[in-house]
Amino acid sequence: MSKKHEPDNFEQMSIFGIMNLLDNTENTLSSDDISKIIDKLSDAKRKKESIEAKKRRQEERERREREAREAKERKEAHIREVTSMDLPLDWENVFNQDVRTEGVHADSISDGLMYSLSNLGRVDIEYISSITGEDYKTIICALKGSIYQNPETWGECFYKGWETSEEYLSGNMIRKWKAAKEADKEYNGYFAENIKAIEKVIPPTVATNDIYITLGSPWVPADVIDDFIEYLLGDWRRHWYSINDEKDFHTKHDELTGTWEIPFKSRCNHDVKVTRTYGTDRINALHILERTLNMKSVAVTDEVVCNTNSSGKKRVINQSETILAIEKQNKMIKAFQKWVWEDDARKERLERIFENKFSCIRRRIFDGSFLRFPDMSAQINLYPYQKDAVVRIIFTPNTLLAHDVGAGKTYVMIAAAMEMRRMGLSEKNMFVVPNNIVGQWKNIFHEMYPSADILCVDPKSFALSKRESVLERIRDNDFDGIIIAYSCFEQIPLSKGYYQNLLIDEQKHIAEIAGKKNKATSRLKKKQEAVSKALSELSVAMDDLYNGVYFDDLGITRLFVDEAHNFKNVPIETKTNNVLGINSSGSKRCQDMMDKVHMIQKKNDGKGVVLATGTPIITGYLRSQMPILRCLCRTASQDYVVLFCFFGVRLIRICKIIYINTIILGIPNRFISSATIMLNIAYNEV
Structure with a gap:
């Protein structure tokens, strides 16, 4: 009798089973025996593969759990680090060697905040620390309630992204509330104070009626x-x-x-x-x-x-x-x-x-009482409302200065331009003024800032023989202010490259909209074809017309337009036909102004335009409002004025006035009533 083989472990069971089978058959194998051997081998292989697969799954699960645990620990450590208000031991304040802090000292943190707003045009914790000697954490704790950290701009740096309460608690409060909620959840309650503050001031829901x-x-x-x-x-x-x-x-x-x-x-x-x-x-x-x-x-x-x-x-x-x-x-x-x-x-x-x-x-209220105007003549004292207007220009991307005639808009614009230049917010400011008051502007500028380096451009100094040299001076020099007459401003062309980029951007925008579900209307397709045609014809139309300095070469960072109502006759695209007072073609002069305004904004992140007028809205003529809003509202969030047709439906009810004579029935549309709330929203946002 043969010796029975015993397996040492589970993996050997099938092998020893086969050996025992061979011993029992006395080395004579029938077809059934061979089938049994094959079945046992197959079964052994399946069991082994199953065990190995189970082991791999377990190892993979443990690896994923370990990686998730480590990632969570890293994230929590990162959150603790960015919200701890602790600085590295080798940290050095960037303002320690900055000339803007020389000779400036604040006795209190609140005074330091005023200096920061006055000298930099923003809340800067580093600057306040440099002029007060206090550490960042102490400053932030002392100013809590007066300043808030914007979760959309802080960049995970505890001393960055701070704004005054007036700035943070204004604008689109729903968007800010959502941003604060998401950030608070991600950073373990770090923005809880933001949420509480927003919920206190968020505008009430408008009734359906x-x-x-x-x-x-x-x-x-x-x-x-x-x-x-x-x-x-x-x-x-x-x-x-x-x-x-x-x-x-x-x-x-x-x-x-x-x-x-x-x-x-x-x-x-x-x-x-x-x-x-x-x-x-x-x-x-x-x-x-x-x-x-x-x-x-x-x-x-x-x-x-x-x-x-x-x-x-x-x-x-x-x-x-x-x-x-x-x-x-x-x-x-x-x-x-x-x-x-x-x-x-x-x-x-x-x-x-x-x-x-x-x-x-939520409307923002501007208070300019903190402004000191260190470079302004001591003989000039601005009224409080003028200081408030200066602050509005400094803190908003684009501004409509709609003060009454004689309210001192010229003083406001000059003061705002010089303050932004001093703060480093605008390097090159241009003032576009009517031809007959260029000299008056120059006198007021020198009265306010006697040592200012000003360039005045009037029709005489901008004659054809002198034009190129004047443009080169504007481009190559660092003037405190450039005052230019309407007629001279119109003679400075925009480059072909600007128009090409403009059309290319519009092409992309149209394609993006056309790709969305239920968006590709026949009118959009026609517009797409028109833009493509204009782009192909542009190179031919503008070749060899001009080979000098273009407007977009001048480096203008802020454009101030006096008596801006003179440029209201821009072409207004509208689906509505027969609207009294609406010109769908406009004038070349006004379109040129609109193009240059948009060029300034494109180069300055949507900012850079101040329009001044004593008559922004002419009763009965909606066309005087739309151009102003088109100039000022260039950001995506300001969707009140994308097109006139939008404006008309949102803000205006249309009345049809019927005129009957023996030949035809004419039915022109009149815009008879504006929704005051909507207009206030649009104007308050610029």
């Missing part, structure tokens, strides 16, 4: 219009969905042109709701709805014989059909304004959208 909403309000999502169409005209669209791609029926809206587009407007013309209840035989409900969304008239026209036209025909308004279409339009608008607030979920959604865009803005 105070929200003006109508067909075409650009903040209303396109899918809400789809829901309204289904409510208004029934569920007949489902039949079309089974035949065509459903997305083709979705209402489209693009932000760039402001255009709304409803596809397949002629569908289901057999439905009485489309051609009778909310439409007519001549213009159906969906056509009326689309024109209403785009603030266009619903005039119905007929073709008649006209011997004076080369074609022998012309189109005239059909009075009765147009009046009927207007009645259907008004009926549709009333139905929308009633329907839109009936559903609680939709109501809550629209209230939240409106609040996040508009009603969350």
